[in-house]
Amino acid sequence: MRAPSLRRRMACWLYEGTLLFGVVVLPGLIFGMLTNTRHALDNRHGLQALIFGVLALYFGYFWTKGQTLPMKTWHIRMVDRAGQPVRWPRALLRYLLAWLWFLPPLAAMAPFKLSTGEVTVLMLGWIVLWALLSRFQRDQQFWHDAWAGTRLIDVQPDLARRRQ
Template sequence: MSANNATPSSVTVPTVKRRLISMIYEILLAFAVLFLPFLVFEIASKASHTPVAEHMRQALFFLILGAYFIHAWTKKGQTLAMQTWRIKLVVPGQHHVPLYVAAVRYLLSWLWIVPALLVSFALKLEHWHALYALLAGALLWSLTAFIDKDRQFLHDRLAGTRLIQLPKPEKKKKAA
């Protein structure tokens, strides 16, 4: 039985701790994904800091990460960090994550930081205070897993997706 067609009780849900550690690894990998596009952009824009260039950087950030996550989720159900931590994104009853579901999940995943960004903007927080607001927002969002009966984050519940824990791969026996 494939993980996508398994009943909710027959699959293991990764712990919140495991998912958060995977997300930290994901952040590090995002820097690698963003490096080349941003290098090209900085060369093309001559490192301009005009308001238009700043908005273009933000759009590039959003689009490149969106392409990375949506592509990974629709092809394998896993990003590189998710593969490392044996976590897979599934849509119950489907073999693959549909493109529109992956796109909705990507947009909803921004709820981890958008409320904190809005608070930071409204309170005119800067530097460390803004960072603390982002960390507090992410911490509060991670707590949404504890109010869900299946321990799924709110954005997964809203998108109709689930994160499941894959079993450890079998160790290969050495030839005699």
């Protein structure tokens, strides 16, 4: 079982981010209506906790099935180290560790008043660095996968069989 290319993993990651807008917008809208939120900063910690939980359920559910929709599109499947389907505890551990894509730059910029451009450069720079660090991991897996005991594998259909 070989790992998908970094390019395919990052394309899947970008597609996932786009899809997640649809996943979080409805719970966010319902939360805003139920709490009568009139300003974006009102109740933001409650909304952040709700979105964190919604995303944990989304990823946990689909990862225990093996793939999210973007993973199916890019022919990527998630398994444990033994090649078996992932169970809920491991999926949730991977979800928590996956926040390493975002938390270090967010924590680094918290004490500073940075412009939008500076925040963008810092965030994108960290994401690129974190993705490139997978090259130094033995199976070229992302580090949060290595630490969670999961692997992304290539399930691309064999083109030679499809031609027959």
